Amino acid sequence: MFYGPAGTTHVELVIAVNSRTITTIGGNTSGSLNGAYYNGDGVYRKTVTRASSRIYGYGRPAYTGGAYVPPSPSLDWQEAMLQQLPTLKRGASGEHVETVQGLLAARSHPVTLDGDFGSATEAAVKAVQRWGGVTADGEVGPQTWPVLLRVK
Incomplete structure (x- = not known):
């Protein structure tokens, strides 16, 4: 998930979505949703409302050859x-x-x-x-x- 003007302020990984909120994990963050949410001291799990004005958009890397999925010995x-x-x-x-x-x-x-x-x-x-x-x-x-x- 990209934050800020043109998505250039901060990036976090989306780990869960429901009808009202998005849960993310982000590094270089303070963990605070009230005030500074970047330039912090660690990696935090956060939940934001889907309607948050801070959200610029979403994306995923354009992996060459597709995304890596680790092999499982007996299961797909x-x-x-x-x-x-x-x-x-x-x-x-x-x-x-x-x-x-x-x-x-x-x-x-x-x-x-x-x-x-x-x-x-x-x-x-x-x-x-x-x-x-x-x-x-x-x-x-x-x-x-x-x-x-x-x-x-």
Whole structure:
């Protein structure tokens, strides 16, 4: 993510995005979002609102030959990524639930992006599971994440 006029003030790596915020990791920063956010003493994780006027834009390096993905002895990179995702069910809360809700909303399922896995989220998950041909149990786990992320 690039900050400042013409994106020339500061750069940070985006590590998470939800409906309201962007989480980044940046070096040469003070970690402060109120005041100076660069020319600091370390590397910090920060969360900024998506509507922040400090954000100039986004980009990624133009790697020659594509981006490097480290090899896994027995899994392709998508399977390795999916194994790191939690299993979520009714009663769960937090940023992973909000990510699921965002994916459901993007597929026209009526859910509130509140980070709470309630009955509406469960019903929408079951609908996506039926569409994706996996067991419609209302839980987001190893069989459902690929359907939501459309990686298989």
